[in-house]
Amino acid sequence: xxxxxxxxxxxxxxxxxxxxxxxxxxxxxxxxxxxxxxxxxxxxxxxxxxxxxxxxxxxxxxxxxxxxxxxxxxxxxxxxxxxxxxxxxxxxxxxxxxxxxxxxxxxxxxxxxxxxxxxxxxxxxxxxxxxxxxxxxxxxxxxxxxxxxxxxxxxxxxxxxxxxxxxxxxxxxxxxxxxxxxxxxxxxxxxxxxxxxxxxxxxxxxxxxxxxxxxxxxxxxxxxxxxxxxxxxxxxxxxxxxxxxxxxxxxxxxxxxxxxxxxxxxxxxxxxxxxxxxxxxxxxxxxxxxxxxxxxxxxxxxxxxxxxxxxxxxxxxxxxxxxxxxxxxxxxxxxxxxxxxxxxxxxxxxxxxxxxxx
Numbered sequence: 157x158x159x160x161x162x163x164x165x166x167x168x169x170x171x172x173x174x175x176x177x178x179x180x181x182x183x184x185x186x187x188x189x190x191x192x193x194x195x196x197x198x199x200x201x202x203x204x205x206x207x208x209x210x211x212x213x214x215x216x217x218x219x220x221x222x223x224x225x226x227x228x229x230x231x232x233x234x235x236x237x238x239x240x241x242x243x244x245x246x247x248x249x250x251x252x253x254x255x256x257x258x259x260x261x262x263x264x265x266x267x268x269x270x271x272x273x274x275x276x277x278x279x280x281x282x283x284x285x286x287x288x289x290x291x292x293x294x295x296x297x298x299x300x301x302x303x304x305x306x307x308x309x310x311x312x313x314x315x316x317x318x319x320x321x322x323x324x325x326x327x328x329x330x331x332x333x334x335x336x337x338x339x340x341x342x343x344x345x346x347x348x349x350x351x352x353x354x355x356x357x358x359x360x361x362x363x364x365x366x367x368x369x370x371x372x373x374x375x376x377x378x379x380x381x382x383x384x385x386x387x388x389x390x391x392x393x394x395x396x397x398x399x400x401x402x403x404x405x406x407x408x409x410x411x412x413x414x415x416x417x418x419x420x421x422x423x424x425x426x427x428x429x430x431x432x433x434x435x436x437x438x439x440x441x442x443x444x445x446x447x448x449x450x451x452x453x454x455x456x457x458x459x460x461x462x463x464x465x466x467x468x469x470x471x472x473x474x475x476x477x478x479x480x481x482x483x484x485x486x487x488x489x490x491x492x493x494x495x496x497x498x499x500x501x502x503x504x505x506x507x508x509x510x511x512x513x514x
Contacts, residue, residue, distance in 0.1 A: 161281035162186040163327060166271055167221070167229075169214025171349050173286030174221040175338045176329040178345060180284055181225050188278060189222040189229040191215050192266060194238035195360045220348045232274065234266055241265035243360060243373075250370045250400040251378050253423035254496025257314070257466075258358055264317040272322055282327050287311045290331035291323060294506070299323050301451065303505040306334045313466045316500045316510030317449050367401035382428030384412065387421050387437060399423050402430050405438055405492030423495075439489035445481040445499050448511030454501065461502040462486070464493055464513065470502060481511045 163185045165177040181187050193215065215231055222229035242261045249256035267285060275283045288304035288311045301323065304310040318326070330338050342350035361369045371379060379398035386393055393412055396402070401409070406420040410432065419438055422431040454460065454475055461470040462484055472487040484499055493513060500510035 157184040160185045162188065162279065163282040163284050164188050164190055164271065164275040164278060164280040165284045166267055166286070167191050167218035168286065168355070169211070169217040169349065169352075170286065170355055171339055171342045171347070171352055172288070172330055174218070174347050174349055175341050176284055176286040176327075177221065177227070178225060178341065178347070179329040180327070181227065185282075187225070187227040188280060189218060189227055190232060190271065190274065191218045191229075192232050192234040192238075192271070194234050194242075194262075194266065196235065217349045217352065224347065232270075234270060237270060238262070238266060246358075247370055247374050249496045250366065251374060251398075251425075253399050253425035255403040255494045256496050257498050259314045260317060260498055263314050268315075268318050268322065268326070272325070275325070282325050283322075284327035284329055286330060287315065287328050288331055288335075289315060289328045289507075291326060291328055301507040303502070303507070305332045309335050312502075312507045313463055313498065313500045313510075315507060316451070316498060318451065319449075320451050323451070367398075370400040371398070380428045382430065384410065384430045384432055386418070387431045387433035393418075393432065396430055399425060399428055399430060404494040419492075435491075438492050440493055441486045441489045443484055443493045443499070444478060444514050445484060445511030446514045448481040448509060450501075450509035452503070452506070452508045454503075454508055458503075460508065461504070463500045463502070464490060465497050475501065480514070 160183055163180055165173065165180065165187055167173045167177060167189045169191065177187055177189055191214070219229050242258050242265070245261055246256045246258045271283055288306055288309040290302045290304060291299050292302050294300045301312060301315060301318070303312050339350060379400060381395055381397050382399065384393045384396050385391060393414065396411065402420050402423055404420055404423070407417060410418060410420070412418060417435065418432040419435050420430060421433045421437050424431070456476050457474050459472060459474060462473040463470040471490055474485050475482040476485065495513050497513050498510050499513050501508040
């Protein structure tokens with residue numbers, strides 16, 4: 157078998173990254189497994205292994221896969237960095253009226269930063285993950301990131317911050333496969349996590365209440381009460397206990413008894429006002445982005461596709477440079493464009509980059 161090089165495989169303990177390691181081993185790579193310990197599940201009420209990742213149970217599962225496939229395995233304690241780069245921004249976003257996307261920060265500062273450095277320290281040629289994404293060559297022969305073959309599982313939305321100069325060192329072994337095929341391979345090879353439940357929600361919150369997590373982890377003085385007002389006349393409909401409990405487009409859990417359905421239209425972090433109104437007012441065509449990262453050139457005014465949240469299918473838009481990033485102009489109004497979420501840019505299925513909605 158041809159030797160392909162040495163690869164560091166980021167293993168969450170789930171079936172996807174385990175099959176990624178399996179495939180690389182079969183293809184002739186010298187595999188080294190690593191799991192990042194990012195969160196102490198003993199400090200919360202999340203059940204380990206029930207849709208989590210990187211818990212002690214997940215570490216044991218990853219180690220068992222490495223033992224079965226006979227490659228070395230390491231555990232990295234990344235709790236401090238995870239707290240600083242993922243949890244703290246998550247909390248800050250909520251108390252400032254934004255809805256965060258912590259998985260993007262985890263990819264930015266842990267998987268494709270911390271692990272890239274570890275890859276070099278261990279003299280590996282590549283870093284591989286179990287992301288549903290693909291790296292293919294474009295017409296110019298340059299490696300680019302494109303959407304997964306499995307449309308529903310595609311995770312390129314979370315990858316827009318990757319530095320362009322490391323794409324040649326990244327492998328996504330399962331990006332060309334459907335989830336059911338990945339799981340079938342794990343079953344065929346007797347991997348311990350073959351039928352393991354997929355991770356769901358935010359790993360440090362689980363399927364719990366984000367507002368309660370914020371309340372439990374920030375200074376009480378930062379969670380100021382305010383009013384819920386109706387757009388456009390400004391009628392006060394009632395009090396609220398903090399803007400961290402709301403997000404754009406929200407309908408349930410507003411604590412209102414009103415004769416018509418109301419949706420969160422805007423959150424004002426200065427006055428602590430939550431504006432609600434009819435669903436039609438959620439639709440807008442333009443917004444601003446900041447802190448953008450581009451993986452390929454975009455011509456101002458070029459017709460591209462923009463996704464404004466993970467399961468948003470994407471819509472036609474044009475980008476125009478601004479001092480902080482881009483102004484995005486959709487061809488058709490889109491629902492609930494939410495500050496704190498990422499706007500991710502595509503040319504057909506190629507990931508072009510993205511930025512944060514402001």
